[in-house]
Structures are given as C-alpha cells and as structure tokens.
Amino acid sequence: MAKKNSPKKDEPKKEEAPSQFANLPLEVQEKLRGIKTKLDSFQKQILEKFGKYIAGITLLPPKSAMQQMNQPLAPGEQPKPPVIPEEEKDKINILVLVDDSDSSKMPKSELKEKLTTIIAETAKAIDPNMTTETVILSELWQSCYDGKYDTTGLIAMGAPVYDLGMLSAIKISEIHKSMVLKKFEKYILAYVLAGSLVQGRATPTSDIDVWIVIDDTDVKKMTRAELKDKLRAIIIGMGAEAGELIGVRNKINIQVYILTDFWDSLREANPVIFTLLRDGVPFYDRGIFMPWKQLLKMGKIKPSAEAIDMFLGSGEQVIRRVKSKLNEIGISSSRKRSFSRRNS
Numbered sequence: 001m002a003k004k005n006s007p008k009k010d011e012p013k014k015e016e017a018p019s020q021f022a023n024l025p026l027e028v029q030e031k032l033r034g035i036k037t038k039l040d041s042f043q044k045q046i047l048e049k050f051g052k053y054i055a056g057i058t059l060l061p062p063k064s065a066m067q068q069m070n071q072p073l074a075p076g077e078q079p080k081p082p083v084i085p086e087e088e089k090d091k092i093n094i095l096v097l098v099d100d101s102d103s104s105k106m107p108k109s110e111l112k113e114k115l116t117t118i119i120a121e122t123a124k125a126i127d128p129n130m131t132t133e134t135v136i137l138s139e140l141w142q143s144c145y146d147g148k149y150d151t152t153g154l155i156a157m158g159a160p161v162y163d164l165g166m167l168s169a170i171k172i173s174e175i176h177k178s179m180v181l182k183k184f185e186k187y188i189l190a191y192v193l194a195g196s197l198v199q200g201r202a203t204p205t206s207d208i209d210v211w212i213v214i215d216d217t218d219v220k221k222m223t224r225a226e227l228k229d230k231l232r233a234i235i236i237g238m239g240a241e242a243g244e245l246i247g248v249r250n251k252i253n254i255q256v257y258i259l260t261d262f263w264d265s266l267r268e269a270n271p272v273i274f275t276l277l278r279d280g281v282p283f284y285d286r287g288i289f290m291p292w293k294q295l296l297k298m299g300k301i302k303p304s305a306e307a308i309d310m311f312l313g314s315g316e317q318v319i320r321r322v323k324s325k326l327n328e329i330g331i332s333s334s335r336k337r338s339f340s341r342r343n344s
Contacts, residue, residue: 032059032159035092038127043162045122046096050115053098055137056167058158060093092130094123095158097166099137101200112136137166141198141281145290149174152283168248169197169208176242176252177283180212180235187231189213189259191284198281208252210239211276213288216258224258232256259288266292266301274301 032039043057096119100108116134123130140151156174160167170193177191195209214231216224239252257265265273277296282289295301 035127038092038130039094039161041126042094042123042130045126046119047162049118049122050098052102053100053111053115054096054162055099055164056097056160057162058095058097058155058160058167060095060133060154060158062089062091062093090129092123092127093133094130095133095135095155097135097137097140097155099164099166099200101137108136108138112139144281144283145293147282147285147290149283163204165204165206166197168246168251169193169206171246172208172239172242172248172252173210173283175245176210176239176254179238179242181284183234183238184214184231187214187216188284189215189286190282190289192276192280192282192289194276194280195253198279208248209255210252210283211255211257211280213262214256214258216260224260228256228258228261269302277301 039059046057047054096115098112098115100111106114112134116132119132119134123132135151143149143151152170152174155167155170158167158171160171173191173193180191181188190211190213192211192213193209194211196203196206197208212235214228216227219227222230235256236254239254240249243249243252262273274296277289277293280289280293292301
C-alpha cells in the first residue's frame with residue numbers, strides 16, 4: 001500500500017479560509033488567510049471583555065469598494081470589479097454589532113461610547129491598519145424605523161467572523177429584499193424582519209422570519225388569490241437563492257400577505273398580525289408599516305393589548321381629574337365659609 005505524503009516538519013501548514021468565507025472570490029479568500037490571525041486575536045479579546053454584549057463581528061470591504069458597489073448602473077450596464085486605491089489595500093475594516101437589550105446598568109449612549117473606545121483601542125493595538133465601527137442594535141432598529149437602511153446594507157456586504165445569528169439574518173434579508181424589489185417593487189408595500197431575532201431571543205440556530213405585504217388593490221388581470229400564489233412562489237424561490245449565495249440554507253421563513261387579507265386580519269384582531277406589527281423591524285416600507293406600528297402603540301387598533309392598556313390608563317386619568325376637581329371644589333367651599341364667618 002502506497003504511503004501517503006506528509007508535510008515536512010519545518011514546512012508551514014497552509015491556513016484554510018474560514019468556512020463562512022467559502023463563497024467569496026479567491027482573491028478575497030487569500031487576503032483573509034493573511035489577516036485571519038489578527039481577526040482571531042481581535043475576536044478573542046473582544047469576547048473576553050464584552051462577550052455578553054457582542055452579537056456579531058463582520059469584516060467589511062474597503063470603503064471605496066462599497067461606494068463603487070452602491071453606484072447605480074446605467075440600463076444594460078454590467079457591474080465591474082471595484083478598483084481599490086493603494087492606500088486602502090492594507091486597511092482592515094471591522095463592524096462590531098452590540099446587543100444592548102440588557103444594558104440596564106448604564107444608559108445606552110454611555111454603553112456605546114465605552115465599548116466604541118475600548119474596541120477601537122483593542123483593534124489598533126493588534127494592527128494600526130485595523131479600523132472599527134461599533135453599532136448598537138437598538139440604534140440599528142431605530143434607523144430602520146426612520147427609513148434609513150445604510151447600516152443594514154453595510155452589514156450585507158460584510159463577511160461575518162463571529163455571529164450569534166443576527167448578522168446572517170440581516171445579510172440574507174437584505175439580499176432577498178433587493179431581489180424582491182428588483183422584480184416586484186411596484187407591488188411591494190413592506191418587507192419586515194420579525195420573529196425571535198427581533199424579540200431578543202436570537203440564537204445561531206434561530207429561523208429568519210420575514211414577512212412581505214403586497215399591494216393587490218389594483219389587480220385586474222388575475223384574481224387576488226392567483227396574484228398571491230404566483231408572487232409567493234417566486235418570492236420563496238428567491239429566498240432559497242439568497243440563502244445559497246451566503247451559505248445559509250433552510251433558515252429563511254417567508255410569509256407573504258396581500259394587502260386586503262392583511263387589512264382583514266387587522267380588523268379581526270388577529271394576534272399574529274399584532275405581534276408582527278409590535279415586534280417587526282422594516283427593511284423596506286412604502287409608508288404603511290410604521291403608521292400601523294405607531295397606531296398599535298397608541299392603542300388605536302382594537303382590541304389589542306395596547307388598546308386595553310390605553311383604555312385602562314384613560315380611566316385612571318379620569319379618576320385623577322375627578323379627585324383633583326373635588327379637592328378644588330372642597331377648598332373653594334372652605335374658603336367661602338371662612339370668608340363668610342369673618343364678615344358676619
């Protein structure tokens with residue numbers, strides 16, 4: 001039997017690229033092999049210091065590459081490989097996602113400032129070319145509520161080196177959203193991330209729940225049911241394709257609603273719809289999701305828990321106003337009696 005060749009003792013073993021980088025271009029994988037030791041050291045130190053708060057660490061492309069990739073293409077124009085300036089080729093850009101849902105010991109702003117400073121200092125000590133951006137999860141969601149998706153788009157371009165599930169969820173959702181909008185933007189009213197990932201219960205094995213609302217109010221060539229079935233099949237197929245692109249399979253769970261059905265569910269107080277509105281984070285919104293979310297929060301959608309709380313709260317306010325008014329009447333009557341006695 002032939003003897004297998006084994007590497008010589010003094011021959012350095014070639015480092016393999018991390019499995020999460022397997023789908024990246026070979027040139028990028030080679031660069032990653034060169035900085036893997038630095039990334040491992042950074043990850044180890046950050047997790048030792050802030051393990052409880054770190055939801056993910058991702059390696060970002062050079063800034064110029066991101067800018068070039070974000071440039072709109074002319075009709076028929078094919079995307080070109082980005083040109084990286086010489087001064088950026090040695091830069092190591094890292095984004096750190098911080099879960100601040102359990103930051104009860106200090107204000108969120110103070111937590112971000114503290115972690116940003118220490119994370120940046122840790123990176124510089126490992127390599128002066130390493131730059132970091134610290135993103136607080138609550139601020140990331142707020143930017144989505146405000147219709148600003150720059151950071152989620154940035155995360156979609158990154159290569160995760162540590163992930164509790166949130167980075168993969170954002171990445172696949174952004175890619176899938178782009179596919180859906182490119183083909184059906186006229187009909188898409190909202191694309192929303194939901195489920196355990198936005199409820200603070202994310203784990204690396206959590207499903208990625210997204211739901212999409214489709215405008216069916218102007219359907220003429222087919223029935224609403226036919227439109228829903230047709231678009232649903234295509235959109236779910238795109239979800240599988242997005243998963244293949246980033247190496248995440250059978251994880252994205254897609255719910256497709258047509259607007260008329262969604263509205264009926266709201267009127268019928270469907271608890272699933274209330275949960276979607278209460279916890280969901282919009283990755284795309286044409287002006288229906290956030291108004292609904294705010295109306296639910298204000299207790300205007302009945303009979304939700306928020307509406308019940310608002311009703312009970314209004315009753316307590318009425319009781320307080322009545323008590324205050326009775327006190328005023330009592331004080332006024334007492335003053336009048338005292339005045340009458342003094343002048344009698």
